[in-house]
Amino acid sequence: MNTKRPRRPLTLRDVSEASGVSEMTVSRVLRNRGDVSAATREKVLTAARTLGYVPNKIAGGLASQRVNLVAVIIPSLSNMVFPDVLGGISAELEDTGLQPVVGVTNYSPPREDAVLYDMLSWRPSGVILAGLEHSAVARAMLDNAGLPVVEIMDIDGDAIDTAVGISHRRAGAEMAAEILRAGYRRIGFIGTHMPEDHRARKRLAGFEERLAQDNVSLSAREFYQGGSSLQKGRELTERILAREPELDFLYYSNDMIGAGGLLWCLEKGYDIPGKLGLAGFNGVDLLDGLPLRLATTDARRIDIGRRAARIVAGKETAPENGVVALTPTFKPGDTIRNA
Amino acid sequence: MNTKRPRRPLTLRDVSEASGVSEMTVSRVLRNRGDVSAATREKVLTAARTLGYVPNKIAGGLASQRVNLVAVIIPSLSNMVFPDVLGGISAELEDTGLQPVVGVTNYSPPREDAVLYDMLSWRPSGVILAGLEHSAVARAMLDNAGLPVVEIMDIDGDAIDTAVGISHRRAGAEMAAEILRAGYRRIGFIGTHMPEDHRARKRLAGFEERLAQDNVSLSAREFYQGGSSLQKGRELTERILAREPELDFLYYSNDMIGAGGLLWCLEKGYDIPGKLGLAGFNGVDLLDGLPLRLATTDARRIDIGRRAARIVAGKETAPENGVVALTPTFKPGDTIRNA
DNA sequence: CTGAAAGCGCTAACAC
DNA sequence: GTGTTAGCGCTTTCAG
Numbered sequence: 001m002n003t004k005r006p007r008r009p010l011t012l013r014d015v016s017e018a019s020g021v022s023e024m025t026v027s028r029v030l031r032n033r034g035d036v037s038a039a040t041r042e043k044v045l046t047a048a049r050t051l052g053y054v055p056n057k058i059a060g061g062l063a064s065q066r067v068n069l070v071a072v073i074i075p076s077l078s079n080m081v082f083p084d085v086l087g088g089i090s091a092e093l094e095d096t097g098l099q100p101v102v103g104v105t106n107y108s109p110p111r112e113d114a115v116l117y118d119m120l121s122w123r124p125s126g127v128i129l130a131g132l133e134h135s136a137v138a139r140a141m142l143d144n145a146g147l148p149v150v151e152i153m154d155i156d157g158d159a160i161d162t163a164v165g166i167s168h169r170r171a172g173a174e175m176a177a178e179i180l181r182a183g184y185r186r187i188g189f190i191g192t193h194m195p196e197d198h199r200a201r202k203r204l205a206g207f208e209e210r211l212a213q214d215n216v217s218l219s220a221r222e223f224y225q226g227g228s229s230l231q232k233g234r235e236l237t238e239r240i241l242a243r244e245p246e247l248d249f250l251y252y253s254n255d256m257i258g259a260g261g262l263l264w265c266l267e268k269g270y271d272i273p274g275k276l277g278l279a280g281f282n283g284v285d286l287l288d289g290l291p292l293r294l295a296t297t298d299a300r301r302i303d304i305g306r307r308a309a310r311i312v313a314g315k316e317t318a319p320e321n322g323v324v325a326l327t328p329t330f331k332p333g334d335t336i337r338n339a
Numbered sequence: 340m341n342t343k344r345p346r347r348p349l350t351l352r353d354v355s356e357a358s359g360v361s362e363m364t365v366s367r368v369l370r371n372r373g374d375v376s377a378a379t380r381e382k383v384l385t386a387a388r389t390l391g392y393v394p395n396k397i398a399g400g401l402a403s404q405r406v407n408l409v410a411v412i413i414p415s416l417s418n419m420v421f422p423d424v425l426g427g428i429s430a431e432l433e434d435t436g437l438q439p440v441v442g443v444t445n446y447s448p449p450r451e452d453a454v455l456y457d458m459l460s461w462r463p464s465g466v467i468l469a470g471l472e473h474s475a476v477a478r479a480m481l482d483n484a485g486l487p488v489v490e491i492m493d494i495d496g497d498a499i500d501t502a503v504g505i506s507h508r509r510a511g512a513e514m515a516a517e518i519l520r521a522g523y524r525r526i527g528f529i530g531t532h533m534p535e536d537h538r539a540r541k542r543l544a545g546f547e548e549r550l551a552q553d554n555v556s557l558s559a560r561e562f563y564q565g566g567s568s569l570q571k572g573r574e575l576t577e578r579i580l581a582r583e584p585e586l587d588f589l590y591y592s593n594d595m596i597g598a599g600g601l602l603w604c605l606e607k608g609y610d611i612p613g614k615l616g617l618a619g620f621n622g623v624d625l626l627d628g629l630p631l632r633l634a635t636t637d638a639r640r641i642d643i644g645r646r647a648a649r650i651v652a653g654k655e656t657a658p659e660n661g662v663v664a665l666t667p668t669f670k671p672g673d674t675i676r677n678a
Numbered sequence: 679c680t681g682a683a684a685g686c687g688c689t690a691a692c693a694c
Numbered sequence: 695g696t697g698t699t700a701g702c703g704c705t706t707t708c709a710g
Contacts, residue, residue, distance in 0.1 A: 009462070009485060011703060022681050027705065035679060052483040057460040058406065059703030061397045062686050077425060083416045090443070099457065102441055104429070118438065121396040123348070144391040146348065230628020260628045267630060289569020289599045291606060350687060361697050366689065374695060398687030401702045 010053045019047035030055060061123065070312055071119035072100045073129035075107045075196075079228060079254070080284050081301055082130075085152065088305020089128065096313040098125060107196040113137050120145050126312035132157035133198050150308045150318075153299075155325050156202050162318040164308045164326070168199045171297045171328035172206030175251065175279055178295075180211070182336050184249035184277050186219045187211065190236045190261065191253030193223035200253045203281065207251060220244040224257075233260020248276055255280035255287055258294050262335065266291055273337040283331055293333035300326040349392045358386035369394055400462070409651050410458035411439045412468035414446045414535075418567060418593070419623050420640055421469075424491065427644020428467065435652040437464065446535040452476050459484050465651035471496035472537050489647045489657075492638075494664050495541050501657040503647045503665070507538045510636045510667035511545030514590065514618055517634075519550070521675050523588035523616050525558045526550065529575045529600070530592030532562035539592045542620065546590060559583040563596075572599020587615055594619035594626055597633050601674065605630055617674040632672035639665040 015030075016023040021044050028034045029044040036044075047053075061067040072089060074082045089100050101124065103115035112129075116138050119127070126148040132155075134142075142149050142160055149161040156169050179187060189207070191200055211217060222240040224232055236257065241247060252258035258280025262272070270276045272292060280287070283298030307324050310316040318324065354369075355362040360383050367373045368383040375383075386392075400406040411428060413421045428439050440463065442454035451468075455477050458466070465487040471494075473481075481488050481499055488500040495508050518526060528546070530539055547557060561579040563571055575596065580586060591597035597619025601611070609615045611631060619626070622637030646663050649655040657663065 010483065013703085023703090024682080024705080025680055028680090031705090033705095037679065040679085052479050054456060054459045054480060054483070056462060056703055058397055058400045058462055059686090060705070062395075062401050062688085063703075063705040065686065065705095067397065077416070077422045080419065083422075086416060117393060120393045123395060123397055140391050141393060144349070144393070229624055231624070232628075234628055263628060263630060285568055285570070289571075289573055289602060291602060352687085362687090363689080363698080364696055367696090370689090372689095376695060379695080395687055398702090399689070401704085402687075402689040404689095404702065 009056070010051055011056070012053075014051060015044065015048050015053050018051055019043045021047075065123075067123050067125060068098050069122060069124040070098050070100050070309070071103065071116075071122075071124040071127045071129075073103045073105060073112065073115055073119065073127070075105050075130055077102075077104055079256070080286070081254075081282055081299070084284075084301035085130075085305040088302040089309040092306045092309035092315070093313060096315070098313055100128075100309075107194060109133075109135050109138075109196065113141075116141055126150070128152055128308045128312060130154075131198055132159060132163060133196075134160075148312050150311050152304050152308045154199050154202070155323050159322045162311055162322045162324065164311065164324040165304055166300055166326050166328040167206075168202040168328075169206035169209075171281070171299070172203035172208075173210035174328065174330055175281075175297055176207045176210035178330055178332070178336060179249055179251070179277065179279065180214050180216065182273075182277065182338065184336075185216055186244075186247050187216065187249040187251060188220040188222070188240050188244060188247045189218055189251050189253075190222045190224075190233075190240060190257060192228070193225055203253065219247055228254050228256040230256065230260035230263065233257030233262075234264040237261035237264050250276070250278050252278070252280045255282045255284045255294060255296055258296070259286060259290055262290060262292060262294050273335050277337060278335040279333075283329075287333065292335055293331075295333040295336045296331050298329045298331055300328065348395070349390055350395070351392075353390060354383065354387050354392050357390055358382045404462075406462050406464060407437050408461060408463040409437050409439050409648070410442065410455075410461075410463040410466045410468075412442045412444060412451065412454055412458065412466070414444050414469055416441075416443055418595070419625070420593075420621055420638070423623075423640035424469075424644040427641040428648040431645045431648035431654070432652060435654070437652055439467075439648075446533060448472075448474050448477075448535065452480075455480055465489070467491055467647045467651060469493075470537055471498060471502060472535075473499075487651050489650050491643050491647045493538050493541070494662050498661045501650055501661045501663065503643055503650065503663040505639055505643075505665050505667040506545075507541040507667075508545035508548075510620070510638070511542035511547075512549035513667065513669055514620075514636055515546045515549035517669055517671070517675060518588055518590070518616065518618065519553050519555065521612075521616065521677065523675075524555055525583075525586050526555065526588040526590060527559040527561070527579050527583060527586045528557055528590050528592075529561045529563075529572075529579060529596060531567070532564055542592065558586055567593050567595040569595065569599035569602065572596030572601075573603040576600035576603050589615070589617050591617070591619045594621045594623045594633060594635055597635070598625060598629055601629060601631060601633050612674050612676040616676060618672075622668075622670055626672070631674055632670075634672040634675045635670050637668045637670055639667065 012023045015026050029041050105112040128150045151163045153165040155163045155165045222236045279295040283296050287294045351362045354365045368380050444451040467489045469492050490502045492504040494502045494504045561575045618634040622635050626633045
C-alpha cells in the first residue's frame with residue numbers, strides 16, 4: 001500500500017504529454033467546453049483517468065475569475081434547525097454546479113466577521129447568511145464583494161440585497177393569538193438568554209404585543225444560557241412552575257426545550273392541554289414521536305434554504321423589494337386545547 | 340443603500356498604491372510574515388482597512404502552493420452524531436490557521452467519490468473522512484494527492500494513512516456482554532437497513548459473536564429504511580414485539596430510535612428494565628432528558644474529532660501502526676437491570 | 679476543431 | 695526593512 005505517493009501533484013501538462021494533446025484541448029475536454037472531436041476527447045479522458053489527474057481549481061479559479069462556491073454562514077450546527085436549511089440549499093444547488101461551503105459563527109458577531117472575511121477571500125459566487133443583523137464591518141465587506149447576498153431566516157428588518165424567511169414577530173403573534181383563542185390567560189415564557197439571538201427576541205416581542213392587545217401580559221419568564229436540551233427544558237419548566245404555580249400556558253423558544261418540558265409535565269401528572277398548555281417553535285420531526293405532539297410553528301426551514309439557493313443560483317430572481325416572505329404555519333399538536 | 344458596488348474587486352496593488360508601499364511589503368504585513376517597520380505596517384493596515392480590501396486566497400494559494408483548508412467528508416449531518424465530530428474538529432483546528440470544509444455523502448459511495456474529487460481539486464492540506472470503506476477510485480485519488488489522510492469513527496479495517504476511532508465490533512461485543520451479564524436471553528435487534536453503514540454492521544457482528552459465545556442467538560431483527568426518528572423507533576418496537584412478544588431485550592442501532600422505543604414501551608406499561616431491557620448506541624445528550632436514561636455506548640465522537648484534527652494539523656503524530664484506538668464506553672443508564 | 683501566447687493576483691527567492 | 699523578478703496551473707483570447 002501507499003508505495004508511490006507522488007512528490008509533485010499532477011498538472012494539465014502531465015495529461016497533455018500522456019495523451020499527446022495540447023494543454024488547451026485537454027482543458028476543454030475536462031470542462032466539457034467547446035467542440036472537441038470524439039477521438040481526441042477519448043484519448044484525453046483515458047490519460048486523465050489512468051494518471052488519476054484531479055484538476056486544480058485554485059489555478060482554474062484564478063484564471064477564470066470564477067469559483068463555483070457559495071458561502072453559507074450560520075450560527076450553529078447543533079440545534080437541528082440549520083441542518084434542515086442546509087439540506088434545502090444543497091438540494092437546490094445540486095444541479096447548478098455550485099457547491100455550498102459552510103461557516104459557523106456560534107452566534108458571535110466578531111466570529112461572523114472573521115468567518116465572512118475568510119470565505120470572501122475565496123471569492124465565492126454568492127453568500128447566504130443567517131439573519132439581518134450584521135456588524136458594520138460585515139456589511140462593508142459584503143458591499144465591496146459585489147456578489148449576490150441572501151440573508152435567510154428572518155425578514156423583520158433591512159436586507160442588504162435579498163431576504164428569504166419568515167417574520168418571527170408574526171410567528172410569535174400568531175402563536176399568542178392561538179393561545180388566547182383557546183382561553184389560556186396566565187402565560188409563561190421560557191427561552192435562551194442570548195442577546196444575539198435576534199429571531200427569538202423578535203418572536204417574543206410579537207408574542208407579547210399580541211397578548212397586550214387582549215390586555216394580557218406574561219406572568220413569568222425564565223431564561224437560560226447555553227445549548228438547548230430536553231434536560232434543560234425539564235429544569236426550566238420545573239423552576240418556572242415552582243415560582244408561578246398558577247400558570248396555564250408555557251411558550252418555549254424552541255421545540256427541544258419544549259419537548260423536555262412536555263415530558264416533565266406528563267411525568268408530574270399535569271393535565272395537558274386541559275389545565276396547562278404548551279407550545280414550542282420550529283416544527284422539528286422530533287416532536288412526532290413524543291407521547292403528545294407539542295404545538296409549534298413550522299419555521300419553513302427547508303423552503304427557506306431552497307429559495308435562498310435558487311436566488312443565489314440565478315434560478316429565480318428576487319422580488320423588487322428584496323423580500324421573499326414565507327408563511328410560518330401553526331401546528332396545533334396535542335398540547336393546546338380546542339377553543 | 341448599495342450605491343457603489345465596485346466593478347472590480349480590490350487587489351494588493353490597490354492597497355500598495357493607496358499606501359505608497361510595495362505590493363510585496365503589503366503582502367508581508369497582511370500575512371504577518373517577515374519584519375516590517377511599525378510605521379510601514381500602520382500605513383498598510385490603514386489603507387487596507389479603509390479600502391475594505393479582502394485578500395484573494397485563490398491567487399495566494401496558487402503562488403504559495405499551500406491552502407489552509409482541511410476537507411472533512413461525512414455521511415450525514417442530520418443524525419446528531421456528526422455535528423459532534425465536527426465540533427471536535429473545529430475546536431482543535433481553531434488555533435492552527437486551518438479551516439474545515441465539510442462535504443456530505445449521504446452514505447453513497449459514488450457521491451463520496453464526487454465529493455472527494457471536488458474537495459481535492461482545492462488542494463486542501465489534509466483530509467478527514469468517515470469510515471474505512473472507500474471505492475478504489477477514492478483510494479487512488481487519496482494516494483495520488485500526497486496529503487495527510489485521517490479516516491475516522493472506525494478502526495476495524497485497513498487505514499490508508501491513519502485511523503482514529505473506536506472498534507464498533509468491540510462496542511457491540513461489550514454491549515452484548517453487559518446484556519448477558521444482566522441475565523437477558525431473548526434479544527432482539529433493531530437497526531437501519533443500510534448496506535453502506537459499515538459501522539452499524541460491524542457493531543451487530545460483534546454483538547452476535549459475543550452472544551454466540553454464551554450460546555445465545557438473536558431472537559428477532561427488524562430493519563428500516565431512511566432516517567432515524569423517535570416515531571420510527573416506536574413503530575419498529577411495536578412491530579418487533581408484536582412478532583416476538585417473548586423478547587426480554589431490544590438493542591437499537593442508535594439512540595434516536597432507541598429513545599422512541601423507550602417512550603413507546605413506557606406508554607404501554609412494560610416493566611423496564613425488569614421484564615424488558617433496552618439499549619442504544621452513540622451517547623447523545625438527548626438521552627439525559629428522557630423519563631428513563633437509555634443504556635448506550637458513548638462513541639467518543641468529540642474526542643475522535645479532536646484527535647483527527649490534531650493529527651492533520653501536525654500537533655500530534657500518528658502512531659506507527661496508523662491506528663488511534665479510543666475506548667467506547669458503556670453507559671448503563673436505567674434500562675438495563677443490575678446483574 | 680486545435681494550438682500559442684498572455685496573464686489572473688499573489689508569494690518565493692533573491693537582491694539591495 | 696524593503697523592492698524586484700519570476701512564476702504557481704490554469705483559462706482567456708486570438709490565430710490558424
